[in-house]
Amino acid sequence: MLMTGLLLVALSVLALRLAQLQVIEGGRLHQLAQRQQLEAIALDPHRGLIFDRRGRALAVNVDATSIYAVPSAIADRQAFAARVAPVLGQGVDEVKRRLASGRHFAWLARKVSPQLVARVRALGMADEIGFLTEDKRAYPNGPLAAQLIGFAGIDNQGLSGVELSYEQVLRGTVGRAIAARDGRGRVMVETQQVLGTPQDGQDILLTIDQVIQHITERELIAAVERTGAKGGWAVVIDPMTGEILAMATVPAFNPNSGPDANVRRWVNRPVAEAQEPGSTFKIFLMAAALDSGVVPPTERFFCGGSLPAPGGIVLRDAGGRRHGWQTMSEIVKNSCNVGAAQVGTRLGKAQFFHYIRAFGFGRPVGIDLPGESAGIVPPPSAWLGPGLQTISFGQGVSTTAIQLLTAATALVNDGAMLRPFVVRAVRDHQGRLTDAAGRQVLGRAIRPDTADAVLEMMVGATRTGTGTQARIDGYTVAGKTATAQKPARQGGYDPDRYLASFLGIVPIPNPRLAALVVLDEPHGAYSGGEVAAPVFRQIVSQVLWYLRVPPAVQPATPSGGVPRIPAAAGTR
Amino acid sequence: MLALAPRSRTYPVLLPDRPSTEREPARRRTRRRPLPTIMALAVVAVLPALALVAQRTEAARTGYVILGLRQQVEVLAAENAQLLATTSALRAPDRIERIARADLGMLTPRPQQVAALAVPAPALAAAGVPSLTVWDRFAAWFVRSEAAAGEPSQ
Numbered sequence A: 001m002l003m004t005g006l007l008l009v010a011l012s013v014l015a016l017r018l019a020q021l022q023v024i025e026g027g028r029l030h031q032l033a034q035r036q037q038l039e040a041i042a043l044d045p046h047r048g049l050i051f052d053r054r055g056r057a058l059a060v061n062v063d064a065t066s067i068y069a070v071p072s073a074i075a076d077r078q079a080f081a082a083r084v085a086p087v088l089g090q091g092v093d094e095v096k097r098r099l100a101s102g103r104h105f106a107w108l109a110r111k112v113s114p115q116l117v118a119r120v121r122a123l124g125m126a127d128e129i130g131f132l133t134e135d136k137r138a139y140p141n142g143p144l145a146a147q148l149i150g151f152a153g154i155d156n157q158g159l160s161g162v163e164l165s166y167e168q169v170l171r172g173t174v175g176r177a178i179a180a181r182d183g184r185g186r187v188m189v190e191t192q193q194v195l196g197t198p199q200d201g202q203d204i205l206l207t208i209d210q211v212i213q214h215i216t217e218r219e220l221i222a223a224v225e226r227t228g229a230k231g232g233w234a235v236v237i238d239p240m241t242g243e244i245l246a247m248a249t250v251p252a253f254n255p256n257s258g259p260d261a262n263v264r265r266w267v268n269r270p271v272a273e274a275q276e277p278g279s280t281f282k283i284f285l286m287a288a289a290l291d292s293g294v295v296p297p298t299e300r301f302f303c304g305g306s307l308p309a310p311g312g313i314v315l316r317d318a319g320g321r322r323h324g325w326q327t328m329s330e331i332v333k334n335s336c337n338v339g340a341a342q343v344g345t346r347l348g349k350a351q352f353f354h355y356i357r358a359f360g361f362g363r364p365v366g367i368d369l370p371g372e373s374a375g376i377v378p379p380p381s382a383w384l385g386p387g388l389q390t391i392s393f394g395q396g397v398s399t400t401a402i403q404l405l406t407a408a409t410a411l412v413n414d415g416a417m418l419r420p421f422v423v424r425a426v427r428d429h430q431g432r433l434t435d436a437a438g439r440q441v442l443g444r445a446i447r448p449d450t451a452d453a454v455l456e457m458m459v460g461a462t463r464t465g466t467g468t469q470a471r472i473d474g475y476t477v478a479g480k481t482a483t484a485q486k487p488a489r490q491g492g493y494d495p496d497r498y499l500a501s502f503l504g505i506v507p508i509p510n511p512r513l514a515a516l517v518v519l520d521e522p523h524g525a526y527s528g529g530e531v532a533a534p535v536f537r538q539i540v541s542q543v544l545w546y547l548r549v550p551p552a553v554q555p556a557t558p559s560g561g562v563p564r565i566p567a568a569a570g571t572r
Numbered sequence B: 001m002l003a004l005a006p007r008s009r010t011y012p013v014l015l016p017d018r019p020s021t022e023r024e025p026a027r028r029r030t031r032r033r034p035l036p037t038i039m040a041l042a043v044v045a046v047l048p049a050l051a052l053v054a055q056r057t058e059a060a061r062t063g064y065v066i067l068g069l070r071q072q073v074e075v076l077a078a079e080n081a082q083l084l085a086t087t088s089a090l091r092a093p094d095r096i097e098r099i100a101r102a103d104l105g106m107l108t109p110r111p112q113q114v115a116a117l118a119v120p121a122p123a124l125a126a127a128g129v130p131s132l133t134v135w136d137r138f139a140a141w142f143v144r145s146e147a148a149a150g151e152p153s154q
Helices: A002-024 A026-037 A077-088 A092-099 A114-121 A161-165 A167-171 A210-227 A278-292 A328-334 A337-347 A349-358 A387-392 A401-409 A448-463 A528-546 B026-031 B034-090 B093-102 B134-150
Strands: A038-043 A057-069 A106-112 A129-138 A175-181 A187-196 A203-206 A231-237 A244-250 A301-303 A306-309 A313-316 A324-326 A416-418 A423-427 A433-436 A441-444 A478-487 A493-506 A513-520
Touching (some): A002 A026, A026 A038, A026 A175, A038 A187, A057 A077, A057 A114, A057 B034, A077 A114, A092 A106, A106 A129, A161 A167, A210 A231, A210 A244, A210 A528, A210 B093, A231 A401, A231 A528, A278 A387, A278 A401, A278 A478, A278 A493, A301 A328, A301 A337, A306 A387, A313 A337, A328 A337, A337 A349, A337 A387, A478 A528, A493 A528, A513 A528
Antiparallel strands (some): A038 A175, A057 A106, A057 A129, A175 A187, A231 A244, A231 A513, A306 A313, A416 A441, A423 A433, A493 A513
16 A cells, blocks of 8 residues: 555656646746757758750859868867968968857858868867868859859859849749757757748750850950950850850950959950940941931942041041942941941931930840940930041940840841840759740831841942951851941040951841951951951851851852862761 | 226336346455556556657657768769769860860861752652552551641641
8 A cells, every 4th residue: 555655646746747847837948948959950052053055064063061160169279270270271360360250150161172171181170170061153164155154152142144143043042940950960850840941043044055155265265366456255146036146255264263363354345345336337327327218328428538527527537548439338348437427427416316226225235144334325415526427437436245236136137126135044953944035126226128228238348348358158248347446545546456346147148147256456457357357257157067057059169169078087 | 977087107116226247246346456557557658658759769760761861862962963064074165176186186177178968859759769559648648637637726
């Protein structure tokens, strides 16, 4: 009986204590336990990948190890810093500064090489130093399309290019979970409560073709080296859809070294840099003159090599050349400034300004890249002195390369301009298409017959005019050269610094490519026809082969006979 | 003359208890020992607790298995990402061109070395395709009908 009683008493005491712990103080103790055992975990998403138009990877994620310190576990920070700093390649003060940034956690080095990780591990400071695996952005093609793709920062945030403009799509959503850790620091999965599921970033398919981009960059680099130019840029687009096939800027940088590169090289110059277009602007002048009906196509203008303009200025043609009586086609073919100035005068400020705006100059075209410049188109009231005449041949306004190409799409789309774009599709982690871009008409600038007439003028420029070096055997090329003087720092124009460019569309009819090549301050020969047109030919001829665009006529051989097909042994 | 029917009446009768064979004899009840009962009760109370502990242990063990599998997935995903980066770097056109030029001595063809060969449209007919029999025509018509049925309507 005694035993029974004792047992009952003991059980009663236990039951009462249990009730006290579970019922009376249960809530408070539960919270206390959660604070001690559970920890919030950020579930990081993987950043979306970037592919070219054929699914070739241009930006991927790889694992990288980061090193952190536990400042609360470090007894002597000076000694710790003195020991760790030489291994990390940092100063002692730098390490101490990092230690001061947190009580239990402080980054020492982010996303470092495996060799450095091994050297730090060899220090045997497991209590004071820890290692974390993180995603690191990698660009397997190195500098290919560096300015266009851009790069991501240390926290995988987009800092430039597509990485920046599509940050919301690529980044994904961070998830959160609460979980307990066991004595060895491992997450106890059965205790994990997911508060928000992480969502990986979506993949992006660009309109860029890796091979076309490579051809464009290779030829541009060669031209910059050959001409001694400060740099250059080139853009290749599909004029029937507005898709950018290649966009290159030289000199480039390696996005794998990201922020370490020269900041000036980050600039995507075809989009961000507005320059005076020079003579390529004449084709838009002619389009305006024809479309408005102010100047009939058969009208002739006399070029005596110079032309007195308002404000007491005398406009001259390059080299003082006298072209005599010319039609509008011949003005384009010979790139005659005097003739263009007369056409502009006939057109008038208001009409010309109307068409300049209709072609999209003076405002961003809306390309899906960051940092787009609107260019500069002053209002007609600010066209003082010979403003109307100089703007007629591309001096006094500033445009970007992408604006010129966008305006040129009107010439092959019955007067309708297409919005250029670089992202053709977005797909989720399972490969399902979630968004797609396509041909988007920005507006109609001119009538279809005007577009055809201007295109014909451009064909004449490459056939027998200033752009003959852009001719490609077997294909009809429409193009226009430009040699723009660069503004001098003290005002006016610098007689020694030029921007040589060529804008072309090929093949005519049924165009597949439009390209603009610009060389910045070439030395020696500096005209667009001499230095930029050959680069256009080199790029476009190879791209046409790559795209399997057959020539309209069989290319002529040096002997004039049928081309000899190389033997199989020679075509390896 | 009407006569009243005599009413029947029921009177309660207290009957003596019937001896029941199902009841435990009082003698046996007094002999029951409480300890086994308490032990049995304790076992009944403890058993669910033991089952709970076993379940929790199993859950923890499964949790560690899941954790291991997750780490395995992460390792494989990282390896896959590394391989993707490597293959992309190996396929870089710049690298391929460098090897083609430097190691294999290849050159970019000049325009005169590239020819587009026009394939004449009636080439198949010229190759001497035998004329179709009635059955061939019927089969072709049937296949075309099937194909037409599969086409989306315009």
